[in-house]
Amino acid sequence: MHTAPPGDWVRLERHRLRRALCGAALFAAAGAAYGYTATLYPQSPQTVYLQVGVGNFTNCYTCNPQGQPENNTTVNNETVSVTGAAVGNGAPQAMTTNSTATQSFWDYYVYCSVPGQLYIGGFYRTTGATTAAAQVIATVPTALTDPAGDKLPFSSIKWTSSGNGDTGGEPFPAGTFVNGGQQSVGSMASNTWNESCWSFSYSNTTVPPAGTYTGVVLYTMSAP
Amino acid sequence: MSASSRAASAFFLAWVLSIIWPSGLQARTTAIDDSGSQALEPAVGMRWKSASPTRSPDGNLMVGTTTIRVRVNVMPWLRRSGRIYLALPAQQPGPIGLSWVTQGRFLSGKLQSGNRVLVYSGPITSAFMEDTLTFQFTVNGALMRRSVPVTYHFEMDED
Numbered sequence: 001m002h003t004a005p006p007g008d009w010v011r012l013e014r015h016r017l018r019r020a021l022c023g024a025a026l027f028a029a030a031g032a033a034y035g036y037t038a039t040l041y042p043q044s045p046q047t048v049y050l051q052v053g054v055g056n057f058t059n060c061y062t063c064n065p066q067g068q069p070e071n072n073t074t075v076n077n078e079t080v081s082v083t084g085a086a087v088g089n090g091a092p093q094a095m096t097t098n099s100t101a102t103q104s105f106w107d108y109y110v111y112c113s114v115p116g117q118l119y120i121g122g123f124y125r126t127t128g129a130t131t132a133a134a135q136v137i138a139t140v141p142t143a144l145t146d147p148a149g150d151k152l153p154f155s156s157i158k159w160t161s162s163g164n165g166d167t168g169g170e171p172f173p174a175g176t177f178v179n180g181g182q183q184s185v186g187s188m189a190s191n192t193w194n195e196s197c198w199s200f201s202y203s204n205t206t207v208p209p210a211g212t213y214t215g216v217v218l219y220t221m222s223a224p
Numbered sequence: 225m226s227a228s229s230r231a232a233s234a235f236f237l238a239w240v241l242s243i244i245w246p247s248g249l250q251a252r253t254t255a256i257d258d259s260g261s262q263a264l265e266p267a268v269g270m271r272w273k274s275a276s277p278t279r280s281p282d283g284n285l286m287v288g289t290t291t292i293r294v295r296v297n298v299m300p301w302l303r304r305s306g307r308i309y310l311a312l313p314a315q316q317p318g319p320i321g322l323s324w325v326t327q328g329r330f331l332s333g334k335l336q337s338g339n340r341v342l343v344y345s346g347p348i349t350s351a352f353m354e355d356t357l358t359f360q361f362t363v364n365g366a367l368m369r370r371s372v373p374v375t376y377h378f379e380m381d382e383d
Contacts, residue, residue, distance in 0.1 A: 035258070040368070042365075105276075191365065
């Protein structure tokens with residue numbers, strides 16, 4: 001019969017203990033995790049805001065608390081009354097607006113002067129690298145009409161573009177209405193504020209029948 | 225003991241100390257097991273910091289908030305002292321800001337990706353340390369075309 005000396009038993013037990021400890025360590029390691037991953041996703045990141053004439057903001061956006069854009073369904077007018085003596089004399093007739101919008105909602109700076117200027121401005125928000133600009137389109141009727149059915153071509157109305165203290169090009173430049181159809185009146189690069197003040201005038205080169213001529217232009221902003 | 229064996233013993237002792245001492249001067253950093261942590265929201269919705277664009281770089285920042293029940297396993301450092309850091313490695317999609325508010329077990333703080341910030345320093349008296357952290361991530365909207373995973377971890381510097 002072989003009997004192991006006491007020293008060998010001690011070595012054997014230590015060896016078993018080490019293996020048991022290794023097993024425990026491996027078991028513990030199997031459930032461990034190091035680091036946490038959060039998934040960030042863009043949530044409702046796209047916003048468009050277009051203001052032609054009066055608009056609504058809860059506050060200006062450089063204010064504290066910062067402003068939020070709101071809806072405003074007001075349709076503003078641009079009008080001119082041409083005296084009988086001046087009709088058709090070729091002298092452009094400045095138009096005026098009933099819009100009261102003078103301040104930029106960016107910083108409440110008085111950017112436009114009423115009633116001679118109509119405010120147009122806005123922005124579009126989108127994520128990702130720089131994308132194509134948003135386009136502002138005017139949908140223009142063929143003509144202005146009076147109750148008798150007489151017509152004035154919309155191309156008899158044009159506008160210039162500026163702004164108090166402004167420098168550089170205008171995002172909504174000067175132009176002349178088309179006689180029916182859609183025309184681009186400006187664009188906005190993503191994540192930038194854009195604004196101009198328009199001064200409308202009637203060309204006054206024809207002698208139409210006396211009357212009140214009206215037409216509605218719809219401005220639409222489309223973001224890519 | 226002869227003079228030569230004393231000299232050999234002294235050399236051996238000096239050699240051993242020269243190995244031990246440098247590692248004793250530098251803190252050893254080890255990632256901490258945080259498998260017990262739990263997010264209250266599965267994903268972090270990012271919204272514009274400001275509703276409208278601004279003329280400053282801050283105008284394009286997006287922010288998102290999430291709450292994590294943090295539970296880190298500090299059993300390996302039990303009854304010792306250490307410093308726990310929250311680390312946010314540099315990663316895609318680019319620079320990421322992270323700020324957090326705690327319930328008091330850890331320190332509140334903020335950091336930019338590529339850095340770490342101390343959240344605890346002192347004795348480790350229990351096998352697990354727990355706190356509820358409200359995280360706020362900040363990323364430039366130009367980098368956020370789609371969902372992105374952001375990884376952070378806790379690590380221990382032993383005293």
